[in-house]
Amino acid sequence: MKNYLVHLGIDISKSKLDVNLLTSQNLQSEHFVIDNNPKAISEFVKMLIKRKLDIKQILFCCENTGIYTNHLSYTLSNLELDLWIVPAIEIKRSKGISRGKNDKTDAKDIAFYSLRNIDKLNLYAKPDVDIDKLKLLHTEREKVLKALLLLETTKENELFIPKSIYSEVSKINQSTINGLKKSLKEIEKRIQEVIKKNDKLETQNKLIQTIPGIGKQTALYFIIATKGFSAFTSWRKFACYSGVAPFEYSSGSSIKGRTKVNHMADKKMKSLLQMCAMTTLKYDPQLKEYYTKKKGEGKNAMLVLNNIRCKLISRVFAVINRETPYINTYKFAS
Structure with a gap:
């Protein structure tokens, strides 16, 4: 590990950066804006x-x-300088007891976090341009879908108010919906174009969709969340990130809490995995048999579904690592 002589803690806001320059030898600090x-x-x-x-x-x-x-990550990456981007909650919890806050002290806290937790160092790596494009397109797609869902509720008024009143907004509402649907098709078309132009992403997209129960939207989000399967070294780490890995809760002999998943997770990924797990019960005989067996043993339905979510993640990482499509060996079993 590199022995850094200076740690720069940077507190980021929309218009400015508060920078604290901390020397590792004498712990002298200097503030810049x-x-x-x-x-x-x-x-x-x-x-x-x-x-x-x-x-x-x-x-x-x-x-x-x-x-x-x-701005900071792209500029420093282009200059080939070392940048460490840390989750805000991790820095907050590392501060211990503190009272009050401002940008100057926050920058100093970040600098000291960098110095004291150097063993946790995970340098930032600039993601592939196509991954950034897919991430932005996916975000826009989510916005359009939410807007469509909201505008569709206007049609409920038709059954409960006079037509002379409803006609004031009906044409405008339908025109807006048609425009959003057209935009949605353009976004989805552009997503597929970005994937097809990148051989690696296209291969990953096809491999993931060979797994029963996983469709194109889940496959797309797998690619985005894992940054093309470069951000996670194992499926277990991704299961933790997705909020489907169970954790023990106990202390001494008196506290024996229920083993359960943690609320800190990628909620979108967790939601997609839940829908995939439900779908596999229809199209995957192996996992359907597993679900029925565990239910028969008295296991909670959500616990079994969570196990299936973990199994789906392990299958995704397996096909990516092997670079071969998923093969259902269950049908060859005697």
């Missing part, structure tokens, strides 16, 4: 070089703030 744009970030890096700091011995650390992090 710069604009949150690529030009300002590049100028700040040049300033660090002018101060005769070894830029390769600096670890930049920040919280994950979604799109507000993009």
Whole structure:
């Protein structure tokens, strides 16, 4: 592991970055405020070089703030500098007891987190451009679907109010719905075009869909969530990320809580896996038999379905790692 001489804690907001420069030897810190744009970030890096700091011995650390992090992550990646993006809740819980907050102290807390937790270091790797495109297109698709669902509720008024009143909005409503449906088709078409132009993503997409119960939308989200299966080293880690891995809850001899999944999860992935698990009961005889067997043993239905979700994740990672389609060996069993 690299021995970093300087830790830069960066608190990110929409318009500015609060930066705390912390030297690892004497723990002296210095505070800066710069604009949150690529030009300002590049100028700040040049300033660090002018101060005769070894830029390769600096670890930049920040919280994950979604799109507000993009200027920093893309600029530092292009400059081939080390960046560590940490979940905000992890930094918050590492602070211990604290009172009050502001951007300056938050940047300092991030710098100290970087210094003290260097053993957890996981450097940021810029995702593939096509993965970013798919992520953005998928987000837009979700927005359009929610908008359609909301606008469809207007039709309920037709049965309960006079036609002369309903006619005021009916044509406008239908026109908006038709426009959104057209946009939805364009988005889905563009998603397929992005996948087809990338041989690796197209192969992964086809392999995932060979598994009974998993459709194209779940396959797409698997690719996005795993960044093309580069962000997770095993299916067990992804099961934890998806919120389907059970955890024990006990302490000493008096506290014996129920083993259950954690609420911190990718809720979209968890929801898709639940629908896939229900679908497999119709189209996968092996998992249907497993479900019936466990139910017969008195197991809770949701517990068994959660086990099936884990099995689906393991199958997905298996076909990706083997680079071969899923083969249902159950039908060859005697």
